[in-house]
Amino acid sequence: MILELNKNTSESLVNEIAQKHEAIVVNETNAYVLITPSKLKTSLPEYKQYIIKEVAVPDDIQLASKLYRSEKREIKIADHLIIGGNTHNTVMITGPCSVESEEQITQAAELCVKLGVKVLRAGAYKPRTSPYSFQGMGIEGLRLLDKMRNQYGLKIISEVRDSTHVQDIIDHVDIIQIGAKAMYDHGILRAAGKSGKPVLLKRGFGTTLQEFVQSAEFILSGGNPNVILCERGIRTFETKTRFTLDLCGVSFLKEYTNLPVILDPSHAIGYAYGVPDLTRACIAMGIDGLLIETHPNPKVAKSDAAQQLNFEEFTALYKSVDTVAKAVGYKIV
Amino acid sequence: MILELNKNTSESLVNEIAQKHEAIVVNETNAYVLITPSKLKTSLPEYKQYIIKEVAVPDDIQLASKLYRSEKREIKIADHLIIGGNTHNTVMITGPCSVESEEQITQAAELCVKLGVKVLRAGAYKPRTSPYSFQGMGIEGLRLLDKMRNQYGLKIISEVRDSTHVQDIIDHVDIIQIGAKAMYDHGILRAAGKSGKPVLLKRGFGTTLQEFVQSAEFILSGGNPNVILCERGIRTFETKTRFTLDLCGVSFLKEYTNLPVILDPSHAIGYAYGVPDLTRACIAMGIDGLLIETHPNPKVAKSDAAQQLNFEEFTALYKSVDTVAKAVGYKIV
């Protein structure tokens, strides 16, 4: 259950109610928002005079639920770059899997500038399966991304792999990306909850939609309302493709949650050949953004070589997406 | 390996080669096509003078492979209704899950006529999970579908549930549908292989892409080249939606096979709310057709009540699909 109490409520009463009902308190500008375990479903008439709003939800999807807030949340990435709400914007985000060198990330940044893409993605800490593979450039990679922001005016998104560098990521990016393998990590979720920056939360490949949204609840109830969900493919029995992009799940998220949704078709299929068709399919769902991997020379990429588009392929794709977005009432930003 | 032998080859030699290499023979107009188990990979120089074409494939995807025929197969549903090849047509197919009564199917047929939809779908033999649920009207249902064809000029597609009525389906429909639970059935596949009618083969919900295309090989190698693949959602760990529509798999099928692909978003998500968004996503993939369930009154439907659109919802959807198709160079037929 979610209780919104007005600001006339004394802090001691807020704390008393919170303690009694095991609630988490979010201190918003216009209200104290208390979220109790979802098993509490009955109203609390004894506090009637303080209650602005009282919403019982059927399960642990609470702040993210349309039952609580029916309109989609608006997320400001930059003053002139807003998604969600009523914007009907689909933000294009592109760049290489990993920062590999200044030359490589500069080429990617220049492609963005040339085409008008406003957000650059690249990993500095790579969540690799094997200890014997390239693990990312670390803080050095983040500094190169800072340079791209300063030099080209691009916004930056990069991924937290584990808690040891979560603060570095928060300090250096414009959108904090929490990866598919880190999205259950309470330490990371709580750190993201304390930051005010937009957070792109990726769905784990073995994660149900219920758990996915519950991970978002950790950030939302931590005080950060700027959460974007990212579907990037789930693991199924099918092995001809790397993962299975779950667009049925995207329908569910759009229907039942108030969070913007960004899609990552590159990781889903894992092969460059399918990225253009899938990207257009994603856009036709009416979504808030896309993450597409591009690399100046995918063949020599240190990670995810098979799925990155080269610049020519990405350029061709990018030129085709506007009409698809328009066909469903959206525009690419 | 696939061998095409010219028509000057004597039948006895054809049979001799076939026997020696355990090959299946398809007698086409311009060639004898012999398909051996895919482990045979070396050429057969001793028959050089008869061989038109010789293709070694890496696995048991043979006649369906782009390595054998790189262009997409063209399928004629009616004289003026062709999909695949270079048509860039996306055929819309709609109708109720099951034929329930003359009144109900007539309403569906009239909706098709009103909107310009040319193919009517409805089940007569329902593959139900429970013996205690409605099992379909059987042959009586097929007769009602015949009536719709005669009265409204619609083409008819209906599903084979099991071998006991496969001939009835073949006799009464324009497109033979082999359902997700029947798609491994050799008896049905062979019967479909002997018919010249277009066959829509649904992917089983637990079926890999490899096995799916191999099922198509049973029909193709049985002598029927008119096979359409239909992705309708696979079973994954996610239960908020009925199944998971596998568009990554569709990318694979488009890249590696020469068979047209039709998508069924209704069965995939299992809930009407998501069908419009998913339908537009499917179209944006650049596909050959769609199966969408509609019902004059979904609430009283005897099967699949939750996922069928009512006529108003379908009409609104139908009006939105043309611009999406155009955005990717296709048109709805």
Add this chain to the structure above:
Amino acid sequence: MILELNKNTSESLVNEIAQKHEAIVVNETNAYVLITPSKLKTSLPEYKQYIIKEVAVPDDIQLASKLYRSEKREIKIADHLIIGGNTHNTVMITGPCSVESEEQITQAAELCVKLGVKVLRAGAYKPRTSPYSFQGMGIEGLRLLDKMRNQYGLKIISEVRDSTHVQDIIDHVDIIQIGAKAMYDHGILRAAGKSGKPVLLKRGFGTTLQEFVQSAEFILSGGNPNVILCERGIRTFETKTRFTLDLCGVSFLKEYTNLPVILDPSHAIGYAYGVPDLTRACIAMGIDGLLIETHPNPKVAKSDAAQQLNFEEFTALYKSVDTVAKAVGYKIV
């Protein structure tokens, strides 16, 4: 809901009730058993005088439910070979994947005789994925199995692949096996329902436990009470093994259904190396039987070469199973 009506009830009344409540009627020796769609949950006081028993079940698991019959069903394979009930017997069934020749099947039969195994398994109609692979010896294979029965006194189990030969299987075997790819086939399920012979129903690799038991309901409600469930591995994301043996599912079946359960570890793992350990694990669950694939020379087997044990491996395994069975209060028969 299940209603048992006493035999004094007139047939016309039975039919009237059945029609009114869309029930299937099973005519048993001591009662008419009517099974209605499970949505009917309220009792029918108007027929009070005829009702012996009235059981409302929560879902479409009805005749198989412990709520209806709490004791495990007893299945007689031969006069002196009974499983289920209170027997605590675990029947060992072994033999090759396919009948390949008289010599091969005779060797398998002789191994059974030598070790004391009483039931011989072998496929005559193979449900292959590819049309270009060995499809089984067909009726010729069944005749060889007949010969083994006559010559060695073994009981025979063999699999129905599709409806076209269901009657041949029913005529030639002692236990009708319905395979994982055929277990949704209404035609086969109904034919098995009309036969009185024991039926071993395999779970499809993409089939939920709910659907699996519902398939059994087709046979049970068709009048054949002798249904054995067979878990043989489900398809998951894991590909190092062929399938994933679902022993949690076996726990569920033992807890909630009254049907005996036989396990097939050979198909589950797909590799001979794991069969001995898995077989012993299965036995330690307390189960009614095992299907283990053995072949005189697995390397040259025409199907499933990787997973068949050779005779030495099977003999070693067979010698180890008795003490495991005893440790859980069962005995190998």
Add this chain to the structure above:
Amino acid sequence: MILELNKNTSESLVNEIAQKHEAIVVNETNAYVLITPSKLKTSLPEYKQYIIKEVAVPDDIQLASKLYRSEKREIKIADHLIIGGNTHNTVMITGPCSVESEEQITQAAELCVKLGVKVLRAGAYKPRTSPYSFQGMGIEGLRLLDKMRNQYGLKIISEVRDSTHVQDIIDHVDIIQIGAKAMYDHGILRAAGKSGKPVLLKRGFGTTLQEFVQSAEFILSGGNPNVILCERGIRTFETKTRFTLDLCGVSFLKEYTNLPVILDPSHAIGYAYGVPDLTRACIAMGIDGLLIETHPNPKVAKSDAAQQLNFEEFTALYKSVDTVAKAVGYKIV
């Protein structure tokens, strides 16, 4: 590739080779062990005089591979409590899901003492799906576990949820448990690699066997050879049980890796009714240990209430396991 260099090799040469081949170095008592990315497969004759052993492996399973060390690793939990190697010991570990109070954990400890169980399990930091559920007692819980060690002589295992408390866990436990949701976390894996304590690494529910063993490689190559793998159920389409225990996977791990394997049937099925049968099945596989959840009063448990055995159930189970272990040549310790 793995290279073992003798201790006469100069450190500078070790570092030179490591750098040249992107190798990780483990400094063992008798050798420098260098592990290169597995793509390196050719031998290095130029260092012939220093090389003790040189093993090329086909994939990124290296130190854990039987190709490198064919005998199962021996892990010492206490002076008189050893598993793996040639011990044929199956260690029983039990206790509640979470430490909830001193009274509760004392009851659990006393049950262990009474039955002769030597290792007590209980969580202090719970990896919960919802931020609105009980999150564990934290450091206070660890202190209570210390008390149990001191008072009852039990060994303690407890789980790391995230990096923020990894050092607390390492300091307070005898076996470091890395949970299913944390097993990709490089920060935690590296911290565990630096510790010399035994590590129980749980398989993620969406994790392939390949990735699972690769996670173990992070710890092994970090210098800690004491890694135990724990299978606890994977996520599949089946929802009647919480997860699906993957015993086929256990066969694979036993066949191809040199790491001991412990099983957790409680989390796999998620319901107490199935735990006894599954436990006996696990033991019959021939394994190195078991994690079984017990609680003095499962109905009031703050987490995992459905799957914990009460003391009477656990006692009955415990009395049945010895004969099963003996039947496969193992003994319960």
